[in-house]
Amino acid sequence: MSNIYDYKAIEAKWQGRWDKSGVFRVERDRQKKKFYLLEMFPYPSGKLHVGHLRNYAIGDAIARRKRMQGFNVLHPIGWDSFGMPAENAAIANKTHPYKWTSSNIDEMRSQFKMIGVSYDWEREIATSNPGYYKWTQWIFAKMFDEGIAYRKKSFVNWCATCVTVLANEQVIDGLCWRCDNKVEQQERDGWFLKITDYAEDLLEGLKQLEGDWPLRVLTMQKNWIGKSFGAQVDFKIEGGGDITVFTTRPDTLYGATFMALAPEHPLSRKLAFGTELEEDVEKFIIKTVSQNTIERSAEGVEKEGVFTGRYAVNPLNNELIPIWIANFVLVEYGSGAIMSVPAHDQRDFEFAHKYDLEIKVVIAPDKKLVEESPEELALDGDALMEAYTGDGPMVNSGPFNGLDNRKEGMAKVAEYLKEKGIGERTVNYRLRDWGVSRQRYWGAPIPIIYCDKCGPVRAPDDQLPVILPTDVKFPENGLSPIAKLDSFTNTSCPKCGGPGRRETDTMDTFICSSWYFNRYTSARCETAMADREDVDYWMPVDQYVGGIEHAILHLLYARFFTKFLKSIGAVSVNEPFKRLLTQGMVIKDGAKMSKSKGNVVPLDDIVRKFGADATRLFILFAAPPERDLEWSDAGIEGSFRFLNRVYRLVTGNIESIKKGAWATESAHEKISEMPKDLSAIVRATHKTIAKVTADFDRLQFNTAIAAIMEFLNTITAYKFKDDKLSCAVLREAVEYIALLLHPFTPHFSSEIWEMI
Structure with a gap:
């Protein structure tokens, strides 16, 4: 028997067997516990690189171990x-997105099988x-x-580079999450989903996930939902009308010395209409709304x-306070209007x-906050160096x-507001409804038909799917080609039969991944989103694996859906993912491995040189899964x-290993009769089993693999004799x-198992 580890032949052999036998195909079986x-x-996107592999190597290790456990x-x-x-x-390549996508899928499918x-x-799906x-x-x-999907005109995040609207969650530090270019505000009609109706459910559901999801992810979602307690207060406008504000500090209401509206607030233009200030107000609104909300509130x-x-x-x-329009007030938070208390809020103080x-001071501050002032000036707002927020x-x-x-103060003021009919205690959320209209072609068509008589009408179930046309020509301005495609847009109203026109925006692709x-x-069910017995048997996902960058976007949307x-x-x-592992990034040359940075290591090249198993082993061994991993040629x-070394150990001792087959059980009974050095090997074996089991249970693959490596050192250092007990051990x-x-290392271990 050759002692050369021919990984190419071994991996091709086992991949062929697995594919032919369909060993990984699975069906509902209520006699077995599911995972x-x-x-x-x-x-x-095309070819995989080793940075992609980490996610799938982690998942496959868990899946294979669970199969071993029955x-x-x-x-899938x-x-x-x-x-x-x-x-x-x-x-860019003068082809159709369908062809480009299909070609990439074929390439990546072959790479997944290669590793x-x-x-x-059998359950493979594609959202396109x-x-x-x-079913999307x-x-x-x-x-x-159900009234959860609705259409409205609003100020939205607009990426001029991508020529489309972005959800709030897709704007990161004022930049587009996809292209890193600056995001602007534009007023447009679009479709929204009322995720805010589920704000409390989403918040409460986080408690169910404590201990099974990373604390960092739970905290990020909690902060994004942003529940705050306070009061809703009605302010009368001199001359007629009123403005409602939400405040978390009703105790400071006596200190409100001005009011500030968001530029997008419906009253912002009306208040100055027809006055000498109208032009100044209009210029300020136009200037400010062009900036994204992240920049304005930073x-x-x-x-x-x-x-x-x-x-x-x-x-x-009953004091009169001036009404201003301010850049730091956001229309999507509360009512888009705030009462400003400069003595006790730093933004208001600076303004x-x-x-x-x-x-005006209404909470007695510490004397140290007053610049060299006598005690009687402690309540002089003009003497404050900064807002007192204590x-x-x-x-x-x-x-x-x-x-x-x-x-006492907060509750007493809130009670007084309710008693007088000028306000009440309330809860507010930072979370805003999800804008899902996208002005691009390659997405799921929104199944809505506009009728002059009936208004927006949804396509009946028997007319789904609304097929995305493929015979299109792309304009150079990046706009969707279906917007002017009469064969797609012109249709009839499902309600009255009169002329109708289809919605030409497509859905945010995060909708596609919110239920997959x-x-x-x-996956092949044609009568429903999923067969009810199957979905009830398999859901929830017991272990989900993916990057921390999806903490707010995908993970929040999936929970909402x-x-x-x-x-x-x-x-x-009620929750889709029971347990979550967020793996760290793969780093090379000090930066995340990515095509855009030009620092990728092609997966094909590494697998050809070292094999799939050695590559997987390094990826899992080099760092704890939740930490970033530094790519190292020496490491692989x-x-x-x-x-x-393992392969040579087996091939070099194959006869002794086979000879020990009949004596393994009886050897345990005779451990007390063994020489100390031989019994130490038995103890080391079971100590390693316990260590690897415990580490794997905690998903600490790196220390589990290290324990196996250490155990190999113990075995190879020992000079085994050819007697029955030694062979059995x-x-x-x-x-x-x-x-x-x-x-x-599934190919390698399968080969070793077959050999012995």
Whole structure:
């Protein structure tokens, strides 16, 4: 028997066997405990590099181990295949997005098979397949029926480079999440999903995930939902009308010395209409709304505003306070209007100083915050060096003077507002409704028909899917080619039969990925989103694996969709992912490995040189899964040498290993009779089993692999004799090396197992 580890032949052999036998195909089996393992499905961008591999190597290791433990394991794969990159690449290469995407899927599918990932390929899906997006459209239609999907005109995030609208969650530090270019504000009509209706459910659901999801992800979602308690207060406008504000600090209401509106607030233009200030107000609004909201609200950004010429009445002291429009007030938070208390809010303080507005102290501050002032000036707002945001007794607050603002003041003021009919206690959320209209071609068509008589009408179920036309020509301006395609837009109204026109915006591709995990449970079902028995058996996903960058976008949207689907009886679970692992990035030359940075290591090249198993082993060994991994050529060479050492151990001792087969069980009974050095090998074997088992349970693959490597050193350092007990001990050690390595190096361990 050759002692040369021919990884190319071994990996091709086992991949062929797995493919032919269909060993990873799985069906519903209520006699077995199920385990649903899922990695976030990939966008088919072309060839995989080793940075991509980490996600799938982690997932496959878990799936294979669960099979070894007797679970009925669902481990599917598919393609998040709609999206702007495909459209842009197709235009650049003068081809159709469908052809470009299909070619990439074929390439990546062959690469996944090359590395031996244990997928049930019978369940493969692609979000750009009409058989899939039929059900994406069906979910949207159901949301329309339930009032969750609605259309409105609003200020939206606009990326001029991508020529499309972005959701709030897709704007990162004022830049487009996809192209990193600056995002502007534009007023447009578009479709929205009422994720805000589920804000409390989404927040409460996080408690169910504690301990099974990374704390960082839970915190990010909690902060994004942004629940805050306070009061809603009605301010009368001098001369008629009123403005409602939300405040988390009703205890400071007596200190409100001006009011600030968002430029997008519906009253902003009206208040100055027909006055000498109208032109100044209009210029300020136009200038400010062109900036994205992230920039406007960021710390350090200069506070700017314009006076409307109008005044509101403070409902507690009846004082007139000026109404301003300010760049730092956001229309999507609260009511888009704030009461400004410069003595106790730093943004308001800076704004008041800039425009010489009154600063009125209503919470007694610490003397140290007053610049070298005698004690009697402690309540002089003009003497403050910065806003006092701490707690203390209420002052200058009429009947509430002397109350501790936090313990009593907030509640007492809120009660008074309700009693007088000028406000009430309320809860507010930072979360905004999800804008899902996209002005690009390569996405699922929104199944809405506009009728002059009936208004927006959703396509009936029997007319789904609304097929995305393929016979299109792309204009050079990046706009969708279906916008002017009469054969697509012209149709009839499903309600009255009169002339209708189809919606030409497509859906945000995050909609496609917000329910895909359900489709895997019965991927070929033609009568429903998923067969109810199948989805009830397999869901929720027991272990989800993907990057931290999806903490707010995909993971929040998927939770929202699951809660909606449960509300209409399509699924029974309330949370889609029971346990979440967010793996770190693969780093090379100090930066995340990516095509755009030119630092990728092609997966094909590495597998050809070292084999799939050595590559997988290094990826799992080099760092804890949640930490970033530094790519190292020397590291993968070390993993390759380790597998060669194991292979030589087996081939060099194959006769002794086979001879020990009959004596393994009896050897355990005679451990007390063994020489100490031989019994030490037995103990080392079982110590390693315990260590690897415990580490794997914690998903600490790196320390599990290190324990196997250390165990190999122990075995190879020992000089085994040819007696029955020694052969039995050696065999047991080799058996467990093969078994323990199997989740990490499946081709290699399968070959070793067959050899012995």
